[in-house]
Amino acid sequence: MKPLSVTLPAIGLRVMWTYIATGLAIFLLMLLVGISMRGSQAGWWTIEPGTFYSLLSLHGIGMLTAMVVAGLGTLWYLVSRETGLDARVAYLAYAFFVAGVACVIVSIVPGHYGALWSMLYPLPFTGTYWPTWATGAWLVGTALVMLGFMIWCGQILGALLARYGGLGGVLAVDYVLHNRAFAKLDHEPPPPQIFAAAITAIDGLIAGTAGLTVGVALIVRWLDPTVAIDPLWAKNLTYLFGHTFANLTMYMAVAGIYVGLPICTRRAYHTSVPLVLAWWGTLLFVIIAYFHHLYMDFVQAESLKLVGELASFLAAIPVVVITVYGAVLLVHRSGMRWTLGSMFLFTGLIGWVVGGAAAVLDSTIPFNVDLHNTLWVPAHFHTYLLEGVVLFTLGWVFVNLEQRAGASSGALIRWLAGLGVFGGGALFVLGFYIAGAAGVPRRYAVEPPPGPYLAGIATVGAILVLVGLLVVAYEALRLARLPRSEVAP
Amino acid sequence: MSSGAVFGVFIVIAVIAIVVIVFLGNYRLRDTLPQASVTARGYVIRRYWLGLTLVVAIAAFITTLSYLPYSQPRIQARHYFVVARQFSFGLPKVVPLGTPIVFDVTSADVNHGFGIYTPSGNVFAQVQAMPDYVNHLQVVFTVAGHYSVRCLEYCGIAHAAMQGGFEVR
Numbered sequence: 001m002k003p004l005s006v007t008l009p010a011i012g013l014r015v016m017w018t019y020i021a022t023g024l025a026i027f028l029l030m031l032l033v034g035i036s037m038r039g040s041q042a043g044w045w046t047i048e049p050g051t052f053y054s055l056l057s058l059h060g061i062g063m064l065t066a067m068v069v070a071g072l073g074t075l076w077y078l079v080s081r082e083t084g085l086d087a088r089v090a091y092l093a094y095a096f097f098v099a100g101v102a103c104v105i106v107s108i109v110p111g112h113y114g115a116l117w118s119m120l121y122p123l124p125f126t127g128t129y130w131p132t133w134a135t136g137a138w139l140v141g142t143a144l145v146m147l148g149f150m151i152w153c154g155q156i157l158g159a160l161l162a163r164y165g166g167l168g169g170v171l172a173v174d175y176v177l178h179n180r181a182f183a184k185l186d187h188e189p190p191p192p193q194i195f196a197a198a199i200t201a202i203d204g205l206i207a208g209t210a211g212l213t214v215g216v217a218l219i220v221r222w223l224d225p226t227v228a229i230d231p232l233w234a235k236n237l238t239y240l241f242g243h244t245f246a247n248l249t250m251y252m253a254v255a256g257i258y259v260g261l262p263i264c265t266r267r268a269y270h271t272s273v274p275l276v277l278a279w280w281g282t283l284l285f286v287i288i289a290y291f292h293h294l295y296m297d298f299v300q301a302e303s304l305k306l307v308g309e310l311a312s313f314l315a316a317i318p319v320v321v322i323t324v325y326g327a328v329l330l331v332h333r334s335g336m337r338w339t340l341g342s343m344f345l346f347t348g349l350i351g352w353v354v355g356g357a358a359a360v361l362d363s364t365i366p367f368n369v370d371l372h373n374t375l376w377v378p379a380h381f382h383t384y385l386l387e388g389v390v391l392f393t394l395g396w397v398f399v400n401l402e403q404r405a406g407a408s409s410g411a412l413i414r415w416l417a418g419l420g421v422f423g424g425g426a427l428f429v430l431g432f433y434i435a436g437a438a439g440v441p442r443r444y445a446v447e448p449p450p451g452p453y454l455a456g457i458a459t460v461g462a463i464l465v466l467v468g469l470l471v472v473a474y475e476a477l478r479l480a481r482l483p484r485s486e487v488a489p
Numbered sequence: 490m491s492s493g494a495v496f497g498v499f500i501v502i503a504v505i506a507i508v509v510i511v512f513l514g515n516y517r518l519r520d521t522l523p524q525a526s527v528t529a530r531g532y533v534i535r536r537y538w539l540g541l542t543l544v545v546a547i548a549a550f551i552t553t554l555s556y557l558p559y560s561q562p563r564i565q566a567r568h569y570f571v572v573a574r575q576f577s578f579g580l581p582k583v584v585p586l587g588t589p590i591v592f593d594v595t596s597a598d599v600n601h602g603f604g605i606y607t608p609s610g611n612v613f614a615q616v617q618a619m620p621d622y623v624n625h626l627q628v629v630f631t632v633a634g635h636y637s638v639r640c641l642e643y644c645g646i647a648h649a650a651m652q653g654g655f656e657v658r
């Protein structure tokens with residue numbers, strides 16, 4: 001099927017850069033919040049527990065929202081190249097994000113809300129150290145973020161359904177099941193990045209519905225304190241939303257691999273049957289893996305925990321067998337030049353695999369007994385997010401900047417950026433891993449030994465990451481200011 | 490370390506992953522091959538790789554079935570009631586060594602985690618302490634001494650200070 005019309009590239013690009021710039025600005029602020037917390041756990045300075053947990057709430061939701069917004073911007077542009085999209089809807093979703101973030105900031109800065117981003121009922125109401133209005137501002141703020149996300153999902157899914165002729169077309173069902181006939185008719189399946197957009201939209205709508213359901217229940221409880229909620233029900237919905245929201249950031253950022261790496265390698269990334277099958281698996285596993293957050297809730301049915309374990313294991317297979325493997329093949333003996341863009345896209349693969357391996361170990365129930373809610377959890381997701389999602393995002397940004405300017409950065413800059421972001425990052429996450437394996441709990445404003453000692457090493461790593469990222473930011477601004485190149489690099 | 494072995498496995502996987510990915514990316518990068526000849530070989534290897542990961546995943550899943558912490562609490566075992574509340578634990582003072590016991594764990598206010606640490610500071614067992622529900626954690630202590638208890642679910646301002654303990658003898 002041919003596109004009905006496509007969006008003007010200038011419009012798509014403006015949406016993308018608005019989203020990405022906003023996401024990266026929030027990211028840098030939240031990074032400073034992160035360093036302040038880790039340094040406090042190291043005893044370099046003291047943040048009172050109340051303030052610590054307010055900052056932790058802010059850092060958690062802020063970082064995830066930042067990466068979601070950046071990822072959605074990229075996908076919006078990539079979808080707009082295939083079909084017509086109304087930019088006003090993108091700005092409407094954006095307005096929801098901005099309003100949501102504003103409410104969250106109000107709830108934290110004057111309000112001192114501190115029940116964390118994945119608040120478990122009855123926590124935001126019982127035994128709190130902040131005023132009730134701050135809980136309300138938080139709940140409304142996070143609901144606005146979810147609504148913004150769902151507006152995006154609705155627009156993209158609607159557009160893709162129209163463009164590819166229904167769900168079967170978007171998910172390339174005929175292409176997989178009747179491959180020969182499909183080829184004979186000269187039909188083409190959607191390009192790889194469209195699967196990233198579609199799976200984000202579908203799983204996003206499911207997760208968003210779960211999140212809004214528990215969110216509305218909590219808002220009702222906030223308005224009428226006599227309302228009682230089942231804590232196990234709330235926990236399931238909170239983690240269904242939370243796990244999916246965090247996990248999807250990766251499946252959004254992977255679009256940078258599908259579109260960015262082919263630019264760097266001058267090779268093509270085509271949709272294949274294994275790729276489609278991998279995305280079908282991902283569509284399912286991302287939604288049901290969340291049961292691993294309830295391994296230590298013995299009242300929850302055992303079968304659901306086993307579903308969570310199996311889904312967590314199987315979720316790794318599309319990643320290591322198809323996506324990462326395919327990306328490595330794309331680079332292998334391609335003659336690719338190392339620029340900041342290609343370097344970030346490539347090293348992000350490592351963060352994804354290593355963080356994923358740590359996640360799989362943690363989702364192994366006999367190991368989880370010792371690792372559940374220890375620092376192993378932030379260890380794995382910081383690997384996956386900081387050294388995976390963030391790098392894919394930066395890689396995509398740089399591939400675009402380099403292409404536009406027809407220039408790239410010198411070796412010194414690349415080494416500085418690489419050492420800071422990757423070397424510093426390794427030190428930073430190792431602090432979490434070792435402490436987690438030693439049983440130090442997560443979310444402790446003041447940690448038992450060996451927590452503080454390791455936190456010191458981790459803080460050094462985090463500061464190196466910051467330095468590396470400042471070099472990166474400087475380069476990004478330098479490249480962005482260069483005149484547009486006439487020849488393709 | 491409670492999970493020294495897991496940490497070791499992790500480091501081995503991480504090092505292998507880094508070495509393989511960096512090697513395949515950098516190896517004769519300038520000595521280019523057409524994409525078709527790379528994928529022709531790559532897709533053959535991929536089939537074995539898929540087979541291997543599938544077998545490992547399924548085998549790991551089946552193996553874990555024999556090591557689940559969810560044993561049905563025995564009726565004849567001694568039961569001890571544990572109530573978590575912001576920010577302390579109601580615990581037995583002494584529990585017996587070498588015999589199955591069951592902790593019946595609940596919470597008087599918000600979600601908490603009942604995390605038991607061995608005398609040498611490793612995680613021994615844990616379960617969530619949740620309001621309106623009772624989680625049954627069955628354990629057998631094989632080493633005597635003072636076990637400490639820490640909260641393993643964020644519960645508010647003094648979460649990190651929420652501790653307790655009991656003797657095993």
Ligand code: HEM
Pocket residue numbers: 031033034035037038056057059060061063064067116117118378382385386389390428441442443444462465466
């Ligand atoms: C160098 C950069 C970073 C530093 C120094 C940092 C620091 C921290 C610290 C100290 C914690 C609390 C760990 C604990 O004791 O439980 C934390 C939690 C967290 N971080 Fe980061 N972080 C960084 C980057 C990121 C990035 C890039 C993301 C996401 C894209 C992220 C998302 C989160 C989330 C979701 C939590 C969990 C919040 C919670 O427990 O409720 N962080 N971070």
Ligand SMILES: [Cu+2]
Pocket residue numbers: 600601602640641642643644645647648649651
């Ligand atoms: Cu607690």
